[in-house]
Amino acid sequence: MDFDFNLLMNAIASGLLLGGFYAAVTAGVSISFGMLDIVNIAHPAFVILGSYIAYYFSASLGVDPILVSIIALPAFYLLGGAIYQVYYLSFERRGQDALRGLAFFFGLLFVTEVTLLLTFGVDYRYVEAPYIGPSLHLGSIELPYRLLIPCVAAMLLYGALEVFVSRSFIGRAIMAVSQDQLALQLMAADPIRIKRIAFGISIATASLAGALLIVIQPVEPSVGRDYIGRVFAICVLGGLGSLPGALIAAFLLGVIESLTSTYYGPSWAPAVSFGVLLLTLAFRPAGLMGR
Amino acid sequence: MAAVGLAVMALAHWLSVDYFYFAAYTILQFIVLSTAWNILGGYCGYVNFGTAAFFALGAYSTVFWHKFFPMPIPVLIVLGAVVSGIVGLGMGYLTLRLRGAFFSIATLAMAVVFQTLVVNWDFVGGSRGAYIIHPENSEFAGISVHYIEYLFMLMLALALIALVTARTIERSQLGYGFATIRDDELAAEACGVPTLRLKLIATTLSGAFMGMAGAPFPYYIGYLQPQSAFALDYAVNSIAMPMIGGTQTWVGPLIGAIVLGSAQQYATVTISSAANLLIVGLMLVAFVIIAPNGLLGLFEQIRARKKP
Numbered sequence: 001m002d003f004d005f006n007l008l009m010n011a012i013a014s015g016l017l018l019g020g021f022y023a024a025v026t027a028g029v030s031i032s033f034g035m036l037d038i039v040n041i042a043h044p045a046f047v048i049l050g051s052y053i054a055y056y057f058s059a060s061l062g063v064d065p066i067l068v069s070i071i072a073l074p075a076f077y078l079l080g081g082a083i084y085q086v087y088y089l090s091f092e093r094r095g096q097d098a099l100r101g102l103a104f105f106f107g108l109l110f111v112t113e114v115t116l117l118l119t120f121g122v123d124y125r126y127v128e129a130p131y132i133g134p135s136l137h138l139g140s141i142e143l144p145y146r147l148l149i150p151c152v153a154a155m156l157l158y159g160a161l162e163v164f165v166s167r168s169f170i171g172r173a174i175m176a177v178s179q180d181q182l183a184l185q186l187m188a189a190d191p192i193r194i195k196r197i198a199f200g201i202s203i204a205t206a207s208l209a210g211a212l213l214i215v216i217q218p219v220e221p222s223v224g225r226d227y228i229g230r231v232f233a234i235c236v237l238g239g240l241g242s243l244p245g246a247l248i249a250a251f252l253l254g255v256i257e258s259l260t261s262t263y264y265g266p267s268w269a270p271a272v273s274f275g276v277l278l279l280t281l282a283f284r285p286a287g288l289m290g291r
Numbered sequence: 292m293a294a295v296g297l298a299v300m301a302l303a304h305w306l307s308v309d310y311f312y313f314a315a316y317t318i319l320q321f322i323v324l325s326t327a328w329n330i331l332g333g334y335c336g337y338v339n340f341g342t343a344a345f346f347a348l349g350a351y352s353t354v355f356w357h358k359f360f361p362m363p364i365p366v367l368i369v370l371g372a373v374v375s376g377i378v379g380l381g382m383g384y385l386t387l388r389l390r391g392a393f394f395s396i397a398t399l400a401m402a403v404v405f406q407t408l409v410v411n412w413d414f415v416g417g418s419r420g421a422y423i424i425h426p427e428n429s430e431f432a433g434i435s436v437h438y439i440e441y442l443f444m445l446m447l448a449l450a451l452i453a454l455v456t457a458r459t460i461e462r463s464q465l466g467y468g469f470a471t472i473r474d475d476e477l478a479a480e481a482c483g484v485p486t487l488r489l490k491l492i493a494t495t496l497s498g499a500f501m502g503m504a505g506a507p508f509p510y511y512i513g514y515l516q517p518q519s520a521f522a523l524d525y526a527v528n529s530i531a532m533p534m535i536g537g538t539q540t541w542v543g544p545l546i547g548a549i550v551l552g553s554a555q556q557y558a559t560v561t562i563s564s565a566a567n568l569l570i571v572g573l574m575l576v577a578f579v580i581i582a583p584n585g586l587l588g589l590f591e592q593i594r595a596r597k598k599p
Contacts, residue, residue, distance in 0.1 A: 039392040090580040098391050102338055103534055103579045110527055110572030117565050225523055229403055232396045267418070271407035274400035281389055281397055 019254020020151030044224035050210020069211030080203025239287030327500035333538030349505025371506030379498020420516030537587030
């Protein structure tokens with residue numbers, strides 16, 4: 001069999017870049033599911049919401065979509081805080097979060113998706129930016145800028161999150177809440193407020209991830225459904241509560257998906273992430289770097 | 292129970308409006324799906340997001356056998372049930388070691404894996420989809436009826452069987468076992484309840500009924516394709532209906548399916564077909580926040596308050 005080294009290298013390269021982007025989408029779930037134990041299955045819907053906001057303001061004002069999403073960060077943060085408040089009052093306080101909380105977020109997923117559908121319609125939306133189109137040529141490897149820039153942005157996001165979590169007071173409080181909520185309460189910090197801040201940050205990352213998504217590919221409301229599985233697969237594979245783990249797992253998944261797509265055909269790609277998830281849950285539920 | 296079924300059938304035949312059959316078929320189908328979901332989700336407490344997989348597998352098994360040679364639908368229903376039941380058993384083995392959210396995500400994963408398998412399987416049409424042409428009328432006990440009425444009667448019978456089964460399970464030893472699993476699985480295991488075996492029974496039964504609901508679907512819809520057959524919409528409906536009606540008893544899914552199904556049909560006809568998913572989402576969120584035990588729970592609360 002003709003072994004095309006070029007094809008392999010390109011597949012791995014684009015897999016890594018795509019993996020970087022998946023990491024950006026997963027950052028939010030890594031915080032909400034990994035650290036706060038909140039199964040926010042609606043996260044991909046918020047990412048799509050971020051995409052549409054980036055599209056809307058970018059198309060009408062001509063501003064770069066990633067810039068739009070950064071400006072929209074505070075709005076998403078407040079949205080996340082509000083959602084957590086409802087979640088806490090309805091479920092966590094009564095101790096019923098398992099089944100009801102899951103159903104709540106599932107319902108929220110559909111409400112968000114259909115609202116976007118009714119507002120914007122089913123047409124694919126895309127943005128114009130100077131870096132969508134040209135590629136960086138490193139020898140025989142081609143790195144499209146529209147994949148490279150989201151990957152770099154994702155890694156910056158992770159760097160920022162990691163610094164926040166390890167250096168700042170609130171960041172360390174979030175880690176504390178994930179380890180032992182009662183102990184944190186005894187230390188005179190309000191765990192509910194900390195969790196609200198953390199969930200707000202989680203949804204805020206969705207805004208940025210949404211802009212990155214619409215840079216990579218045209219978006220329509222039901223695109224989010226493909227990401228539900230990927231996001232949780234990466235979270236579990238990386239180990240719950242570990243941001244570096246999620247980053248590594250995202251790269252891994254991106255490469256595996258890219259190789260499957262290239263050698264077996266793109267119709268098998270959705271099964272890859274879920275297959276990885278099932279294997280991880282069966283053999284190493286703690287993930288790569290889990291507690 | 293049978294008397295109610297016969298009454299509904301007679302009323303429907305007397306009305307003889309084709310649209311009623313179409314709409315009622317959908318609602319009956321959801322009664323079966325939500326009752327089936329409730330066996331695993333409400334009685335045992337394991338939230339299954341993969342409803343669409345079992346439903347679509349039932350539908351695709353019909354397509355598969357139809358390509359070999361066409362058979363009467365009741366036979367196909369049984370075959371669909373067997374296929375989905377076996378898949379349910381397999382899914383149980385793979386996923387029941389997981390708890391809570393992990394189980395739910397794993398069921399979602401299995402649904403997508405099955406969808407990918409079907410998309411790549413050309414014999415049943417793959418992503419091109421499969422057509423099934425059905426006859427205009429159907430002979431039934433000497434009376435010739437429109438095909439859709441035949442499907443409606445079949446689905447009515449299926450719904451009655453599902454409800455009777457759920458009621459029987461609920462009142463039996465099996466039902467008590469399920470309830471202990473829902474309340475505290477560790478304690479149940481410590482008391483000697485064979486939790487794994489019970490859970491496997493639950494997933495198999497649940498899967499089998501969902502497959503039975505799916506088996507006549509290709510005949511109803513005429514054209515089957517993986518994108519819509521495996522859609523997440525079935526999962527959200529089969530979760531929302533028991534949660535709205537009440538997950539504790541067999542009546543809950545029935546009420547939820549009728550209320551939500553009718554609302555959806557009404558919205559599809561009057562507003563738009565995309566709006567019906569919005570209604571499902573909003574009602575699910577609203578009921579989960581306001582009435583955690585569903586409509587039945589609300590009735591119980593009101594009745595309890597009225598007592599001196």
